[in-house]
Amino acid sequence: MNAIINRRDLEFQLFEVLDTESLTARPRYAEHSKETFLAVLDTAEAMATEKFAPHNRKADEHEPTFDGQRVSMIPEVKEALKAFCDAGFIAAAHDFERGGMQLPVVMTQAAFSLFKSANVGTAAYPFLTIGNANVIHRFGSEAQKKKYLEPLLTGRFFGTMALTEPQAGSSLSDITTTATPNADGSYSLSGNKIFISAGDHELSENIVHLVLAKIPGGPPGVKGISLFIVPKFRVNDDGTLGQKNDVTLTGLIHKMGYRGTTSTMLAFGEKEQCVGELVGEPHKGLSYMFHMMNEARIGVGMGAVMLGYRGYLASLAYAQERPQGRAPTNKNPVDPQISIIEHADVRRMLLAQKAYVEGGYALCLYCARLVDETKVGAGETAIQEAGLLLDLLTPIAKSWPSQWCLEANSLAIQIHGGYGYTREYPVEQFYRDNRLNPIHEGTHGIQALDLLGRKAIMNNGAAMKLFAAEVQKTIAEAKADPALAGYAAELGTALGDVASTLQAIGPVLASNPTLALANAVLFLEAFGHTVLAWIWLRQALAAQRGLQRGAAADAAFYHGKLAACRWFYRWELPKTRQWHELLRSLDDTTLTMKPESF
Amino acid sequence: MNAIINRRDLEFQLFEVLDTESLTARPRYAEHSKETFLAVLDTAEAMATEKFAPHNRKADEHEPTFDGQRVSMIPEVKEALKAFCDAGFIAAAHDFERGGMQLPVVMTQAAFSLFKSANVGTAAYPFLTIGNANVIHRFGSEAQKKKYLEPLLTGRFFGTMALTEPQAGSSLSDITTTATPNADGSYSLSGNKIFISAGDHELSENIVHLVLAKIPGGPPGVKGISLFIVPKFRVNDDGTLGQKNDVTLTGLIHKMGYRGTTSTMLAFGEKEQCVGELVGEPHKGLSYMFHMMNEARIGVGMGAVMLGYRGYLASLAYAQERPQGRAPTNKNPVDPQISIIEHADVRRMLLAQKAYVEGGYALCLYCARLVDETKVGAGETAIQEAGLLLDLLTPIAKSWPSQWCLEANSLAIQIHGGYGYTREYPVEQFYRDNRLNPIHEGTHGIQALDLLGRKAIMNNGAAMKLFAAEVQKTIAEAKADPALAGYAAELGTALGDVASTLQAIGPVLASNPTLALANAVLFLEAFGHTVLAWIWLRQALAAQRGLQRGAAADAAFYHGKLAACRWFYRWELPKTRQWHELLRSLDDTTLTMKPESF
Known part of the structure; x- marks a missing residue:
């Protein structure tokens, strides 16, 4: 292992x-x-x-x-x-x-x-x-x-989030599960949910489902969604378990990866009464869920990072141990083979992984740190600013690792060669497991709409301005260090590119949202890479501080951070230029393509 | 289905x-x-x-x-x-x-x-x-x-290619399987092979292994490799089967995908005599294998294309049928949901797939057409030129679909949302199956070394000059059509970029091959995208001809080709600029990274 x-x-x-x-x-x-x-x-x-x-x-x-009765x-x-x-x-x-x-x-x-x-x-x-x-x-x-x-x-009960329905998918507006008020203040739930992770099992005494449903007569769409606690076993007031609620497991879903987690289809109130308790006020369910979404999405990003991280460490160990081939300048087949980490292309694949996973890790931990500031920040302004910044960065914390740490997993397989494709080595599982992350908790495309259509422009761009100010602080600090001044300048340019793109697209978001949002994923990627360039420069600054402290035992570690930062600025950040060009051109190729022409 | x-x-x-x-x-x-x-x-x-x-x-x-006796x-x-x-x-x-x-x-x-x-x-x-x-x-x-x-x-016998060994992997120079001459002119084989596809099964009466091995006393390295026919059952002169040869299946390899094909570990001559017949002359085994490599590699590329193609068709059908969400301009939740193909981002994912898979298909078929010219071309020059062009394009035909049609499979999953991640839908299998293709028949990195270190510069760049001449023909034709003239100009620039990069790197290939080849994969990708831009312009020209013929029933089809061409030129080809910049800078980030700094 x-x-x-x-x-x-x-x-x-x-x-x-x-x-x-x-x-x-x-x-x-x-x-x-x-x-x-x-x-x-x-x-x-x-x-x-x-x-x-x-x-x-x-x-x-x-x-x-699932044998029809129990999950094993x-x-x-x-x-x-x-x-x-x-x-x-x-x-x-x-x-x-x-x-x-x-x-x-x-x-x-x-x-x-x-x-x-x-x-x-x-x-x-x-x-x-x-x-x-x-x-x-x-x-x-x-x-x-x-x-x-x-x-x-305490873990006596486990919980779920039961949002998705077969006919609605990401369009929560279209859920049809209903919650009808009972005389005692409780509600009777009726409907079907799908892709409910951990929706059934025997790992805990009880399962508490948090279910989005509509109270009949409420407003249509998302404004009529309420949130309910629906336990698998009803809970008596003294905390003991009562009768089983009518939450039926109608089937397990078989996935490409993430197989250890049950993914379930659940039916509520199919045969008998399924009792639920309203959380908070009626019709505010979605806003409650969104309140917790930041942390959930950072959690998804962190999961993507860690699968990437584990693959990186596995392929690093393999590359150090596996002898194969010789240096390009050595044509003597009698010489012993060298470790594959000596090959430039293997080092490229390791550096790329390092840049993706350690960058993603730094980002997710930074966002978690922001969550703390929203809770215990020094004063109202600090708390509010942390919240704004967190709102802006959450789509990146969710989507960037889901995309690039999955790519890291692919590189980890590639370093292993044929072995990496076998189930005798761990990396293929990480790759399969990680493919879920661009899908759940809001797909990549939905994160992009959230970022460009909402977060980047909300409060007159307040979050973006805050972010820019943070980046400028880092730039100012890095400019003072000759080893990092070049990166500082490039980050400044990249930040300027984000601003210019928003300036170009901004008016169109109001006048023609269909066109402005058509290529939103490119904005997600361009902004994501800019955020990561900033995250890497922060790490480089910390590495320079470490080197200046002169801890000799750590020098190799700090130099590795600097090399990964350099790699990111040379190999990754320049990609944003093309994305910005395309964004500013308001390219309509996808809009004008006719469905019948596919 | x-x-x-x-x-x-x-x-x-x-x-x-x-x-x-x-x-x-x-x-x-x-x-x-x-x-x-x-x-x-x-x-x-x-x-x-x-x-x-x-x-x-x-x-x-x-x-x-495998139960130790038989494969089922x-x-x-x-x-x-x-x-x-x-x-x-x-x-x-x-x-x-x-x-x-x-x-x-x-x-x-x-x-x-x-x-x-x-x-x-x-x-x-x-x-x-x-x-x-x-x-x-x-x-x-x-x-x-x-x-x-x-x-x-006739299929009475099936065949394999038995090249790879556990201690050598891609470094065929280091294979250790030996073939010792017997008095009757045959050879006794001894050694172990791994990752031998179709290496054992009961699908045919016999299995003919083509085995690379070394005759003791021969030159070291690849110059001492010979090729042998090693049948599972020896074949009598009258064509009937004789005794079983000592080819032992020591284990099946369990893969992430491509599971229907047995992948085997084989031991030759472990207990008894394993008899083989020398093919051709001694020590020329590798050159014989390389002769067939072009077709094998085009075959791998074609496999990658078809997995991508199948995923594209599946996600296209899904996108047409699946209702979800509403247009960005429609905030009325009471309106019916629209098919997801109406969403710009879904169309982006379809267009990308179309560009990748139809482009890859066109490339592999073009290369197959070149193979025909090497066989029945009009005269010696035509045959030789087709061979040169084929040598140059083979690394692209193998690697480009392996990379981009795998990406297509990922997009097919993404269009399906959560369903795409389940084994209830076919797309996750295509993705798993396709992940093999960047690995076998020469990894991505090896294709890159083959292209930049050999094919692009061989015979004083003769193949590259031929390719440039072919591209210029297409450019000239496209320039005459106002609808395509813009692409023609962009293709000309991209072709010029390839030439400039080779001019910059060329001298370094001789003076410092380690540095020149360090980023060879970028050249593979930049040249690959240029080739595909050319392939797409050829298709666009054919589509324009089709439209001019005026077959109304086909108009939507031809417009689709033009849209995919446009997509490739706007979204994909510009990526090459950054790759060329990096290549010409002879970036040494991967070379200078110290193994202990990872």
Whole structure:
């Protein structure tokens, strides 16, 4: 089994780039220290390595089955999750008084990243539960918190997010599941959901579904969507389980990857009554869900990063060990073969992976750090600004790793040659697993519409201005270092390109949104690469600081960061020029193509 | 089951772009006509649809197994292959007198493409047999042809190519399998091979392995490699089967995709004598193999194209049928949903696929057409020039579809959304199957070294000059059409960029090959995109001719070709600018990166 993380990199991100230690100065985290943070990582790394990673392949080969009555899966999943819950990880970010560890979000995301690297399929169950618990924590009534949140936080109950329906897909406006009010204040749910991850299993005593549904008579479209708690087993007021609710598993979905996580089709209220509790107010369900979407989407991005990261480490180890071929200048077949890491093209594939996965990691951790600022930021303005920045960067944190860390997985296969294509090596599974990430939690195309059609221009471009100001800070700092001044200039140009493109497209967004949004994915990619160039320059600055501190043992590590930064600026950032040209040309090739001409 | 081909496109390629009908004027093909060509396609399409496509998923789900004695697989494979062999497809390109159809290579590749689209895993068995038979046909003795070629051509025997060894991989220089001469003129083989496709099965009476091995005392490295026929069962002089040869299946390899084709580890002469026959002269084995490599590599490219093509057709059908969402300008949730093909981003993903797969198809068929010219060209010069052009384009025909038609498969998944990630839909299998193609028959990196280090500069750049002259012909023709003149100019610039880059790198190839070749993959990609831009302009010219003929029923088809051409020139060709810049800068980021800094 290959390593699940480069701990040196993780600690670099947390303590040298993000200054996570400074969070301990905030009252909420006053009882923490760098030592407690490191202890959490140690626990997570050991548990992920010992309990999660060993059955990653087995769970892929023996996916959950459904015999019409029960869902069965390999026992290692339940054992691993018991350890996870017993260690208190589900409640890691919650208050001490709720039994939580009261950890900053950036630290919980860092710890959770290790489980994702080890076994993304098994890790999905608690992460869905955490997302579910966050919604109830934020929007549920006290009674609901008592009944559902407490057992969710200990892992007695697991949770789901039940949004998607077969006839609606991403178009939540078109869901048809209904919730009819009962006399006792509860609701009767009726309808079908699809692609519900962790929608059924026997890993926990109960499953709490958070279901989007429409109350009859409400407004049409998304304005008529409400949110309901629908438990698999009804919960009595004393917390004991009551009768089974009519939530029927109508089938398991068989996927290309991510096979350890059950993906389900569920029917609500098909034969008997299916009782649900309204969360918050009627018709506000989607806004509640969106409130939690930032974290969920960063979580998806982080999952994509970690699959890429694991593949990178596997292919790095392989490239160091595998002898094959000789240097281009050596024509003597009697000489011994060299390790393939000596070949320039293998190093290219390793550098590309390093740039993608360590860049993606830095981005997702940065966003998690922003979530902390939205919670414990110094004052209203800081909190508001962190929120704006987070809104803007979330589509990138979700989509960029889903695209480029998947590409990293492909490169990891390629380095392994024929072996990489076999199931005897781990990298093909990472590639299959990762292909889900550009799809779920809002497809790539939907992230692009969200970014260009909303986030980039909201509040008169306020978020974009904030972002530009942050980037300018980094540019100013890098300009002062001759080794980085060139990157600073290039980043400035790239940032200017984003602004120019928005200036060109902005008026068209109002006058002809169809045309302006037609190539929105290009904006997502161009902005994404610019964000990552910034993220890499931040890392390069931290590496320079490290080198100046003169820790000799770390020099190779810091030089690696500088090389990956250089690679990104030479090989990746220049791609944005063509994307911007195309965007500004308002190319209508896709719009004018007639369906019958395909 | 979705369609395996757009027959309109195939006939467009063959008869409107490649003028395949003109081949019937050559003596070898005088007995053929457009009608016999179409009849071959009809037979192939029907058989591929009825016998190959239906078990494509089943073969993936029930891959071959080995119980230590025998290889078992689903019976549909054998049934399909019996039909294929009975129809005479293995001998399709061979002489009438050998029982063949004496078809042009472009027609056999066109017919075979349909089987690849239908079921690439089952189709691999006869295609390996065809490659094997071609080698024996070209280099075997009359006695070997009688013993092996005849039963190979009828499908009584199947064949393999046994090159790769575990300790050598792509570095054939380092193979260690030995062939020791026996008193009777035969050789005793000893050694191990890996990744031998179709290396064992019970689909045919016998398996003829073409094995690369070294005769003790020969020169070191590739100059000491010889080629041997090593049958699973020895063949008596009267053609009957003798005792089993000691070729042992030591294990099946389990792959991510392409699961229908057995991938084997073979041991030769482990316990008893394993007898082989030398093909041609000693130590010339590799050159014999390379002679057949062009066709094999075009075959790989064609396989990649067809997996992409099938995915394109599947996602096109899905996009036409699936209602979801509304136009950006329609905020009324009560309106019915529209087909997703109405969404610009879905059309982008369809256009990209169309550009990749129809472009790749045109390229592979063009190369197959060149193979015909190397065989029946009008005079020595024409034959030699076709050979040069083919040598130059083969790395592109192999690598470009392997890269971009795989990307097409990813887009086909994306159009399907969550459904595309499930095994209930076919597109995820195409994606898994296609991931093999950048690896086998020379990895992407090896194609790049072959192109930049050899093909692009051989004979003082003779092949590149020939190619440039061909492109200039197309440019001249397109310049005369106002609708295409813009593309002509852009293609001219792209061609000039290739020349400038070679001019910049050329001297360095001699003085510092390590530096010059470090970024060879970028040259492969830049040249590949330029070739495809040319291929697309050729198609656009043919489409314009079609429109001028005024066949109203075909107008939508031709407009589709023009739109895909436009898409390629706007979205894809401009990428080459950055690649050329990077190439000319002789960027050494990958060379200077230290292994310990990863």
